[in-house]
Every structure is written in C-alpha cells, then in structure tokens.
Amino acid sequence: MEQGHGKEAAGWSTPSTEQCTDPYLRCAFNGAAQTALGVSGSALLAHSPQGCEYLVNNAFASQECDYMETITLCTKLCVDEIVHGGEDILARTIRDAKDLPISALFVISACGPEIVGDDIVSVCEALQPEVKFRLVPVPCAGFRGSQYDGIDIALDTIIKRLVKNNDEKIPGSVCLIAPHANANPTWIADLEWVRQVLLRMGVRVVATLTHRTPLSEIENMASAETSLLLSHDAGQKAADYLYAAYGTEQVGNGIPLPIGLTNTQRWLTALGERFDTQKIAEGMVAEGEKMVMATCRRKWPMARFLYRTPAAIIADATVGIPLVRFVTEEMEMTPELVALYTSQRSVQELLERELKSLRLSPKTVYGTDVYKTRMSLLEVKPRVVFGSTIERHACEGLPVAYVVEVVRMIRQFRMINREYFGYTGILNLFECVQNEWTMGWRSKERRYEAKW
Amino acid sequence: MENDSIVFHGNLQQLLEKVETGEMIPKLQASHAPMCKFFTAYYVISGIRHVVPLVHGPTGCPLYMSDFVRTRECCEIRGVPLEPTACTALDESHVIYGGEGKLLEAVKEAYAKYHPDLIVILSCCCSGIIGDDVESIAKEAEKLVGCRVLALRSEGFGGDFRSGYEDAFRLIMDLMEPPQKKMKGTINILGARWGPSPTEFNWDMDEIERLLSEIGIKVNAIIAGGCTVEQIRHAREVELNASWCYDWGQKLGDLMQERFGIPYSRTGQPYGPEATKEWLLGVATPLGMEEQALEVIGREMREVEPDLAYLRQALVGKTAIIEISEFPGPIRALSLARMAAEFGAHPVVINVHPYTIKERMPSIRFLLETGVNPEIVLTKGLFRLGSFRSSKETEDELEAIVKEYDNPIFFGNSGRFPPCPVVNLTLMNPAFQPQYGFKGIKNIAALVRQALENKDLPRSRLFRGMLYGTGTR
Structure with a gap:
C-alpha cells in the first residue's frame, strides 16, 4: 500500500499484485513465543517440527532469556505425527518435563499440528492433574498472521486464562502492554525507562505483558487501574479487552511513543494528567531537556x-x-x-x-x-x-x-x-x-x- | 572407567552398531533439535548466485535465512550483495482453500521483481500438508518466465536435516546439461551449503583452492557455495568431483558418479599432514597430476616441518580428549582424532551425539574403512531434556572424565574448562584460521603451543560463570 x-x-515498475514478498516480520508463532518467554519461571514447549525451534530461539534472544533459568522444548514432529496426529507425542513430552521447577509451561502449536487438527487445549486439560505447574496452551500457527498477530493471540490467551478477576483496583496503578513489540534491538531499555518514569510519578506497575513477569503478577493484573501500551504495532486488542473485561482504562492512547523532545513531553504530560502528577511531569521535562x-x-x-x-x-x-x-x-x-x-x-x-x-x-x-x-x-x-x-x-x-x-x-x-x-x-x-x-x-x- | 555418568564407552565401530540397532537413540523427545529439512534445503539453494529461493509458506519459515544467513552471514560477514528471501506468506485462507494459484502468481512476480537466473520453490509444512502441487506449478510457471523454475519438497517434518541437503543437491543435478567438452584438469567441489559464498568457512576453502592452484588444478564450481547457474550447467564437463569433506559432498558425488560417470574423490577432511596429502593426491592422481601434487606437497611439508616437529614432540604420549560442541557433528571430531593419533597422541572422542552418527552412516563407515576407529565416550548429559547447548552437566562430566586419563590435552573450544591444557579449535576465531591444509597445520601448532605454554594461566571466572553459573569450581 x-x-x-x-x-x-x-x-x-512495482507489480500491482503482491503474491511474493520478502518480509521483515516473522510469523504468528514467533510472536507468541516472544510473549510466552516474557513470563519468568516458565518454560516453553513448541509443538512443532524441529525447525520451528529456531523461531523460539529468536524469541528467546529477543526477550533476553537466560538459558540457565528458562528451558525451551520441542516435540520435533515428523511425518508419522503429521499422518497419525501428534497428540500422543505432545503428552509424552509434557510428562518428560513434569519435574521441571517452573510455574507454567506454555505449549505453542505450529502450522503442521494445527492443520492436522492436534487439539493441544484438550491434551493440556487432560494432563493438568499430572503436573505441578500450570499448562497454558496457545494455538498459534505461523499462518495465523505476522509476529504482531502472534503477540496479540498470546496476550489474549494469557489474559483470558491466567488473570484472576479482582474487583479491587489499586489506585494509581498500571499494567504495561507489549513492550516487546518494539524493533529497538534493545527495547528492554525502553521498558526500563518507562518503569523509572512511573516510579518517579508514584505509579505502581502491577504487571508487564510481558518481560520477566512472574505468573503471580499476571494473575493480579485485573487490579490495575490503567493500562499503558508500549507499542504501536501490537497490544491494542489486549488493552481493549482489559478495558471491556475489567474496566482498565488505557492511558496515552493515540499519541506517539516518547521518542524526541516533543513526543516525550506530550507523553509525560499525558501521564501526569492522568495520575495527577503534572508537577512531577513538568519537572521531568524541564530537567530532561x-x-x-x-x-x-x-x-x-x-x-x-x-x-x-x-x-x-x-x-x-x-x-x-x-x-x-x-x-x-x-x-x-x-x-x-x-x-x-x-x-x-x-x-x-x-x-x-x-x-x-x-x-x-x-x-x-x-x-x-x-x-x-x-x-x-x-x-x-x-x-x-x-x-x-x-x-x-x-x-x-x-x-x-x-x-x-x-x-x-x-x-x-x-x-x-x-x-x-x-x-x-x-x-x-x-x-x-x-x-x-x-x-x-x-x-x-x-x-x-x-x-x- | 568407573563413572556413573557414562552411557557409552567403546570405539566408533561399537557405537555405530548400537546406533544401527536403535539402542542409542535418545528417549526424551525434546532432547537435541538440529535444523529441519526445510532449513538445510534452503541453505544449499541459497548458495547459488542470482537465485530466488521462493518459500511457499508463512513468513516464519524464511526468518532464520533472512536474518542470520542472508543479512548477517552473507552480507555482513562475507560481503555478498543483498539477495531476496521471497515468500508467498500463506495465511489461514490459503491453508483452507489451497495456495497453488498464489504460488503461480508469486513465481511470475518473483521473476519480474528480481530478474533471477533461477527460481526454486521450497515447500514447507503448510504447503506440504495441504497438498499444494509445487512440482506442477513449477513446470507451469517455467513456461511463463525467462528462467528455470524448480520445486523442492522440503517440508520441515518431511525428513531430517540431512535429507534437506541431499534433496537440494539432487535437485541441482537437474540443472546440469550434457557435456559439450571435457574441461581438462578441472574439478567441481561439492557439498558447500551456506549461502552465496564459498563454503562454511572461507579460510578453509581458500587454502584448498590455493593448493589446487599450485598443482595446476582448476575449479569449475563450488556447489553450492556461491556458484552460478552457468557453472552448474557445465558441471558435467569436469574430470572429477571432490569435496573438502567426504561427508558433505558424498550424496551429490555418488549421484553424479552413478548418473553421469564422473568419478568422486573420496577423502576425509584435510586436517594434519596425512589427511591433507591424501586429499590432494585423491584429486591429483585421477587427473594424472600426481607428480605435480607430490612436488607441491613436498614443498609445503618442508615449509611446515618446524610445526610438524613441534606437534609430534608436544602430543606424543598424551591423551587427546576431543569434543566438538560448536556446530556439533562427528566428522570434524573424527578428523581431529586421526590427526592427534598421527602426532602420537591417544585420541578419545567425547559426546558425539548418536543422532548425528545416524545421519552420517555412509561417511562414518567410510572413515572406519580408512582405519579411523577412536575411543568414544558418551555421557548422560548429552541425552538430557532441552536443546543441545553447552550445559553444566556435560561440563561437569567432561571435567570428571579428563581426570581419568593420563597426560590429557583437550581439543575443543574455550567454552570448556577441563583440568588440562585446552586447544581452542573454535571456528569462531579468525585469528587461527584456516585449520585445513598446510596453513592449518601452522595454525593448529600455534594453538597447541598456546595451550601448553600457557596452561597455568588462570581461566576466566567470568566466562565460566556466564556459561555454567556461579558456585562451580
């Protein structure tokens, strides 16, 4: 376009149709993996052929996971599983992982098993009583869209499956959404800057969706009074859902993220107005400039x-x-x-x-x-x-x-x-x-x- | 050897037998995940210049190729131009209704956009399962564009990583035209597979080409390491095919011998003087250039004689513990074992994964026939849950095993911390490349010298902590 x-x-001349692309963006499976790997104390099981493990590795690096803390697994599907189904092998792999010291195991299915109809949700439900950790199935085949669609799909699953209903809001609190949908190769510093700003304004971050986020924070996310979207590419659906389901009001919607003097001023001012910390915001702007x-x-x-x-x-x-x-x-x-x-x-x-x-x-x-x-x-x-x-x-x-x-x-x-x-x-x-x-x-x- | 962590202890022949009977295949499904068939097929195809590898699948499949192989490896490290990593970007509706129409249009579009010499359609899991007939589309599309269009069934689930290489090489044979003439004293080098640039490691290929050139042997094409479609067309005009590693070129070499009658020189990796000599003579003798080769070998041997003398003196009577955990595969470990034995050391190869043995049966059998049958030790850590990364468990096991041997010296990389001198044979340090051929002998001698003369220098607490966590020795 x-x-x-x-x-x-x-x-x-640019051909009028676009059937052949050389994309910048990866598939939905990759985005889902990026999102799941942002939950600390968890592991990821790719229900996929072994090549998709490389998409997981890419996501692992993007979330700066520590391989001594986070394990990634793969069911390594072959022709047999495509012909006869891979649910048995998925169940076996979950059982192999049952002693892992984790709070959640995200099971993400790739193109192959989704097309042949493997029901990862049912397998997870059936095996849940056998394992001590939470099984979180995320059907997110690559063909479902781009990596940003994958982030939205995984956020949707995480919120709907893991967030506990909580009528009590924490005043002046926020949950941060989709910090990882950001092409700054070191986006984690952007997230850290946001956290520092909120800390200075006295705004409590209830949860971050997702980066090094414990399961307990996700469970408690409904108590956040507001949400703050840290991407223009993904996460809006999650913000909308949080508003619809828990009344979590979105802050800073519709203005560019804080890059440059004017954008930063606008963004800080918007936060200051919402959290009644205008003076602090003005001080930060003056000091920063x-x-x-x-x-x-x-x-x-x-x-x-x-x-x-x-x-x-x-x-x-x-x-x-x-x-x-x-x-x-x-x-x-x-x-x-x-x-x-x-x-x-x-x-x-x-x-x-x-x-x-x-x-x-x-x-x-x-x-x-x-x-x-x-x-x-x-x-x-x-x-x-x-x-x-x-x-x-x-x-x-x-x-x-x-x-x-x-x-x-x-x-x-x-x-x-x-x-x-x-x-x-x-x-x-x-x-x-x-x-x-x-x-x-x-x-x-x-x-x-x-x-x- | 008394050690609870040892799963196998024997020689290569015995390991091969156990692998053949299925005894040594990992029980944990999630243990050890090398690349899928699609990736390895793509690797080979992208080694042809001005090719459009057209992935018929979603956008995730070309990720590794686009980010790692194309941009980082090819453009950044090897200085080749930006080449397309095109894709049909299949979505849910194509999965339901089929993607053949889109593919046909994509081929035409790829031709209009990139003006390639060749288009290769690579199917992946999606297109394979829904049954898109990529071969028929390729035939139909070829009539509509000005270049050859080939199709490769490379679904990730459709085979192991090796089948991707082999099927891609087999496909490349379709481009080879009947010979118009014989190119005297000319060979093809087969088995390259890492993007549009010669071989995985340029320095090793440069050394091979230098030695061939000294003898007077010309190279028509390095297939598929930066070769052109034109060179592939003429590939049958050479007198001989060779590979710097028997394993890498084996399938294509055998097929070309079978189908076109072009002999294939079967030699191992040119590590150390004997293997290098064998490699050169294996090429020169069938070409009638043995005399010139012997002259070059003699001259080069005189040049490296001080290094050879040092290696003999340094390694005689030692136990060479060999572990290749970086780009893990058994062939390099076995080639190093042969070289260590040549210098008077007793080689012990540790933790070659049975999966990789299984994938390389013909090459392993060939090495056994040539007398390479070293002691092998496999440990429990090799079979643990998770991916095949450096792990604390295999590190602890390695440290324990090293203590069981007399006068040990470790041939591996600096990511290991055994209580003995460490010869850092990493392929990630350009300071000591190439490792093949006569220049390789000089570099390996320098690495052994560094290991032995500096064995008492402290190892990095920082890197050890990074790799294996704190709280270790």
Whole structure:
C-alpha cells in the first residue's frame, strides 16, 4: 500500500499484485513465543517440527532469556505425527518435563499440528492433574498472521486464562502492554525507562505483558487501574479487552511513543494528567531537556549539520512514527520516505496525524517488505536512511550518504541496552547518527599503504 | 572407567552398531533439535548466485535465512550483495482453500521483481500438508518466465536435516546439461551449503583452492557455495568431483558418479599432514597430476616441518580428549582424532551425539574403512531434556572424565574448562584460521603451543560463570 510519490522509478515498475514478498516480520508463532518467554519461571514447549525451534530461539534472544533459568522444548514432529496426529507425542513430552521447577509451561502449536487438527487445549486439560505447574496452551500457527498477530493471540490467551478477576483496583496503578513489540534491538531499555518514569510519578506497575513477569503478577493484573501500551504495532486488542473485561482504562492512547523532545513531553504530560502528577511531569521535562541540551553543548552532535537533508525512515511503527517528529524537529532533516512494517488502520491514522501536524508529505509505504523498501529508496533517493542493516545493504548503488541503523538488526553490537524513549534516548539516537557520520567520511577507494 | 555418568564407552565401530540397532537413540523427545529439512534445503539453494529461493509458506519459515544467513552471514560477514528471501506468506485462507494459484502468481512476480537466473520453490509444512502441487506449478510457471523454475519438497517434518541437503543437491543435478567438452584438469567441489559464498568457512576453502592452484588444478564450481547457474550447467564437463569433506559432498558425488560417470574423490577432511596429502593426491592422481601434487606437497611439508616437529614432540604420549560442541557433528571430531593419533597422541572422542552418527552412516563407515576407529565416550548429559547447548552437566562430566586419563590435552573450544591444557579449535576465531591444509597445520601448532605454554594461566571466572553459573569450581 503506497501513497505520495508515483510508483514508476528508474525503469522499475512495482507489480500491482503482491503474491511474493520478502518480509521483515516473522510469523504468528514467533510472536507468541516472544510473549510466552516474557513470563519468568516458565518454560516453553513448541509443538512443532524441529525447525520451528529456531523461531523460539529468536524469541528467546529477543526477550533476553537466560538459558540457565528458562528451558525451551520441542516435540520435533515428523511425518508419522503429521499422518497419525501428534497428540500422543505432545503428552509424552509434557510428562518428560513434569519435574521441571517452573510455574507454567506454555505449549505453542505450529502450522503442521494445527492443520492436522492436534487439539493441544484438550491434551493440556487432560494432563493438568499430572503436573505441578500450570499448562497454558496457545494455538498459534505461523499462518495465523505476522509476529504482531502472534503477540496479540498470546496476550489474549494469557489474559483470558491466567488473570484472576479482582474487583479491587489499586489506585494509581498500571499494567504495561507489549513492550516487546518494539524493533529497538534493545527495547528492554525502553521498558526500563518507562518503569523509572512511573516510579518517579508514584505509579505502581502491577504487571508487564510481558518481560520477566512472574505468573503471580499476571494473575493480579485485573487490579490495575490503567493500562499503558508500549507499542504501536501490537497490544491494542489486549488493552481493549482489559478495558471491556475489567474496566482498565488505557492511558496515552493515540499519541506517539516518547521518542524526541516533543513526543516525550506530550507523553509525560499525558501521564501526569492522568495520575495527577503534572508537577512531577513538568519537572521531568524541564530537567530532561536541560540535560540533553547541556550534553549536546559538550559533545557537539554532528546531526546538526544534516539540516534539511532528505531522509527515509524504514522501521516498525513503534519506533518509526515517533522518529518522524524527532528527525524533523530535533535533527531538522526532511523525511521524504516513511515505510512501516505494519499497515493496520491505527498505525496509518497516527502517522497521518503526525505528518499533517508537521506539514510533511513524504512517500508513505505501509506493510513494506524488503523489495518495496528498495524500490522506494530508488524512487525517493534519500541522503540519509534510518533503518536496519538490511537497508544498509538495500542502499547499495544508491546515493545514500548515511544509513543510521536503529532498528533490528543492527551492525554495531550493544552489550548495554540503550533506550530510544525519553531524554537519554535522544542522546542514544544522536550517538547512532554520530558514529555513522564518522564512517560516512571514509573512502573505500582512496587508499595507499604506509611505508613503515 | 568407573563413572556413573557414562552411557557409552567403546570405539566408533561399537557405537555405530548400537546406533544401527536403535539402542542409542535418545528417549526424551525434546532432547537435541538440529535444523529441519526445510532449513538445510534452503541453505544449499541459497548458495547459488542470482537465485530466488521462493518459500511457499508463512513468513516464519524464511526468518532464520533472512536474518542470520542472508543479512548477517552473507552480507555482513562475507560481503555478498543483498539477495531476496521471497515468500508467498500463506495465511489461514490459503491453508483452507489451497495456495497453488498464489504460488503461480508469486513465481511470475518473483521473476519480474528480481530478474533471477533461477527460481526454486521450497515447500514447507503448510504447503506440504495441504497438498499444494509445487512440482506442477513449477513446470507451469517455467513456461511463463525467462528462467528455470524448480520445486523442492522440503517440508520441515518431511525428513531430517540431512535429507534437506541431499534433496537440494539432487535437485541441482537437474540443472546440469550434457557435456559439450571435457574441461581438462578441472574439478567441481561439492557439498558447500551456506549461502552465496564459498563454503562454511572461507579460510578453509581458500587454502584448498590455493593448493589446487599450485598443482595446476582448476575449479569449475563450488556447489553450492556461491556458484552460478552457468557453472552448474557445465558441471558435467569436469574430470572429477571432490569435496573438502567426504561427508558433505558424498550424496551429490555418488549421484553424479552413478548418473553421469564422473568419478568422486573420496577423502576425509584435510586436517594434519596425512589427511591433507591424501586429499590432494585423491584429486591429483585421477587427473594424472600426481607428480605435480607430490612436488607441491613436498614443498609445503618442508615449509611446515618446524610445526610438524613441534606437534609430534608436544602430543606424543598424551591423551587427546576431543569434543566438538560448536556446530556439533562427528566428522570434524573424527578428523581431529586421526590427526592427534598421527602426532602420537591417544585420541578419545567425547559426546558425539548418536543422532548425528545416524545421519552420517555412509561417511562414518567410510572413515572406519580408512582405519579411523577412536575411543568414544558418551555421557548422560548429552541425552538430557532441552536443546543441545553447552550445559553444566556435560561440563561437569567432561571435567570428571579428563581426570581419568593420563597426560590429557583437550581439543575443543574455550567454552570448556577441563583440568588440562585446552586447544581452542573454535571456528569462531579468525585469528587461527584456516585449520585445513598446510596453513592449518601452522595454525593448529600455534594453538597447541598456546595451550601448553600457557596452561597455568588462570581461566576466566567470568566466562565460566556466564556459561555454567556461579558456585562451580
């Protein structure tokens, strides 16, 4: 789905139908695994052929699980189980795992067993009396959608199966939703920043859906007065359900996440208003902006030289939408291409509002894939690209001076998690630009050997 | 050996017999999960340049290929251009109504988008179960586009990881055209399978190519390690097929010999002087270039003589405990065992998973025929629930086993902490690559020297704690 600039570019034409894609996003099974692995003290059993275990490994890394604490299992289905059904082997594997010291075992089914009709819910119900931990079946075959759909499916299961009804609300409390639906490769720092903000405002986090979240917190989630969605890509359904089922009011809905000065100010102000902590919010804004400016005065970010440089943003909506304002306002570049991995209406509406407010009219691509990204880059020819390592390689042969890698996957390894949210987040993003700026000067051709 | 943790203690021949009778297959379903057939088939196909591997399935299946193989391995590490990892992105409605129509359109679209030399449709679990006829679609689609379109049934459940490699190599044979001429003194190298770049580890392949070039032998194609469709078309014009590892090229080599009469040089991995010599002569002799090969071997042997002398002196009388836990497979462990024995050490191979023995029966039998039959020890930890990662249990078992042997030296990687010198043969450290051939001998000698001369230096408490938790020795 494309808007803005014409489709024809440099002798290439974009086929009208899209039956063949080169996706950025993984399948629903992967999203469900990411969500389940955010529950601490649990294990995950993939009811799947052994290849799907690699999707679990990817999710394991994304949630920064510790292999000494979290075990992942796989039923390793083969032809026999596809022909005759795999419920027996699932039951056997659950029994094999019965001595694990865990509070819950998430059983996630992949494409194969779902198509052949394995009923993982019934198997789990039948075996529940035999094991000490909670069995949580999550039917979430890859074909059910993207990883974000998988996150929504798993959140739905977790909330409906594990949350206990509780009429008593904890005043000034919140549950955080879908922090892991965020393409910052070290999104955990974004979550941590949010927690610090809430702590300072005196807002109690009842549960996080999900990251290192004990089962007991999930069970108690209905006592949260509010919910705070930390993604523009997934989790809205969970927030809606919590409101409908438990009256949990959503805070900060409809505004971009806190990346950049203005977005952070808006977001903190919204929280301050809801929790009656305006003064604290104002203090945080003043203090944060002062810190950023003072730091920049000392470090001199080279981003200041990129004034009105045509830029492209290729990312998930969670990072991509807030980046539009940050890139435009703080760094004074001109976004000429915004390509987002997702295409749901809420994402489109939020981006359109931002663009209108900034009086920008870049080419926008929703639900982009690698091919559409490359074609859009060919067409728009930005000078700076905010994206991932994939865009670094997709820009080969184009007059792109800098590819600033900000979303998964990125070339530079981070041992320390870095947030994009909030004020330190601004500095982290400046640092990404700065390092790329330095590399941008290096010539690949002009070399000679020193004599010594 | 008295040790409760030992599940098997014998030699390779005895282990093979137990595996053949099904005695050594893990009982826990969730123990040890290597890649599925789809992944390994994809690996092979993506090793052809300008190919579109078109995955007929949901978007999860190309994940590993897209993130790890394409972007990180190929683009970032090996400097190859960004190649597509295309997918039909099947959803629930396709699962119900079938995805053949979508696939046909996807092939046409892939051709229009990427202008490839070849399109290979890879089926996965979804398309396999719902019965989409990928072969017929490939035939039909080929009439509509300007390149060959092949189909590979590679459902993840449809076979073990090895069957994916083998079926993909078999499919590649369909591209080989009847020879117009013979390319004198030219070979194919078979069995590469990690994206559009030569072999898993460039340095080893570079060493092989260097030695071949010294002898005057040319390489037509490395199949499928960055070869072109054109090179594959001419693959039958070579005089001989070879592989740097008998196991990797075995299936394709045997098939090409059977079907096209092209001989396949059966040799093991060129670790150490004897195996390297055998490898080179195994290629040069059938080509009538034995004399040139012997001259190169003589020159190279003189060059590494100080290293060989050091290795003999350093390893004679020692027990070489060999464990390959990184990219686990038995062939490398057995090749190292052979090399250790050549230098006068007694090799003991620890924890080669019976699953991997089962998957490599022909190659294991070949090694046995060539006299490789080392002592093998398997421990309980190998069969534990969970994935095949470094575990505290196998670490504890390794430490206990090492104490049972005289004068032990460990050949493995630095993720292990046995109470003896550790030769860090990791493939993740470019500082000591290649390990094949004569340059490999120099590197292995340097690694053994590091292990022995620095055996009393403290090991990392940090890395040990990271791998096995605190509270250990």
